[in-house]
Amino acid sequence: MVNYLKAMLGEARNDVLFVGYQAAGTPGRDILTYGARGGWVTLDDERFDIRARVHQVGGYSAHAGQSDLIRFIEGIPKKPAEIRIVHGDEAAKQAFKQCLVELNYLRVLIPDE
Numbered sequence: 001m002v003n004y005l006k007a008m009l010g011e012a013r014n015d016v017l018f019v020g021y022q023a024a025g026t027p028g029r030d031i032l033t034y035g036a037r038g039g040w041v042t043l044d045d046e047r048f049d050i051r052a053r054v055h056q057v058g059g060y061s062a063h064a065g066q067s068d069l070i071r072f073i074e075g076i077p078k079k080p081a082e083i084r085i086v087h088g089d090e091a092a093k094q095a096f097k098q099c100l101v102e103l104n105y106l107r108v109l110i111p112d113e
Contacts, residue, residue: 005031006043014052022056024089032056066096070103082107 008014009031016035022028030041035054040047073080083105085093093110100108 002027002043005041006046006048009035009041009048009050009052012051012053016052016054018054018056020058066092066099069096070099073100073105074103080105082109084109084111086111 005016005027009016016031018028018032022032027041027043030039031050031054034040035050035052038050040049042048073083083100085096085108087093088096097108097110
């Protein structure tokens with residue numbers, strides 16, 4: 001995939017379509033963030049200008065969304081004494097933690113916080 005991006009990002013006649021989530025710190029996220037502004041991305045320690053049109057299709061993530069996770073936690077017969085949030089962008093982890101605290105889950109931890 002990276003070889004395709006390296007070969008095609010520089011051409012305005014090309015389109016790049018991301019299906020699903022692109023995590024912070026990944027080339028995919030950088031392409032989504034900076035591509036629309038005529039930016040660049042580093043792939044294999046080399047800088048590539050982004051001239052291709054960049055698109056994203058949401059709704060195809062294999063991961064549960066916040067409401068699904070809350071429904072799962074609320075369905076546990078004995079309320080968890082502690083919940084650790086270990087996956088996701090920092091802002092999403094903080095928002096999820098706040099939701100859980102508002103639902104009276106008092107020991108909600110984000111490791112390395």
